[in-house]
Amino acid sequence: MCSGGTLSVLCSDSYADLSQYRDQHFRGTRYEQERLLRKSCTLYVGNLSFYTTEEQIHELFGKSGDIKKVIMGLDKVKKTACGFCFVEYYARGDAENAMRYINGTRLDDRIIRTDWDAGFKEGRQYGRGRSGGQVRDEYRQDYDAGRGGYGKTVQCQ
Secondary structure (H helix, E strand, C coil): CCCCCHHHHHHCCCCCCCCCCCCCCCCCCHHHHHHHHHHCCEEEEECCCCCCCHHHHHHHHHHHCCEEEEEEEECCCCCCEEEEEEEEECCHHHHHHHHHHCCCCEECCEECEEEEECCCCCCCCECCCCCCCCHHHHCCCCCEHHHCECCHHHHCC
């Protein structure tokens, strides 16, 4: 049992620990967000192909435990997949296993990333970019076939 001190680093599980990322749109205090993240059974999954299906997510993430639900991220205008999702598990330990073993793996030829989420709320399944998708795809300069081609600013030129 680890209780701090010099050797506490040996008990750290860097794959399941909280990252530095925090949802800028979280409604509540930083303390409340931290508390929710530490007990959450929900993961944010990013860098997905626009063509990745809910079934593929379920198959991959189901290897680490029983999934309660998968919520695919949608372009708020077109209502099509836009490269992220939320995976909610019944148990925290299963979500921790996904963080350990699935984060950084390849799905649909893309390296996916997972992070803790404070809990899905209706409306969060939509992209936050001005054009309806994800903000990161608005400013991308390169061509990415798995994420709809060129970024939105390049397409408008």
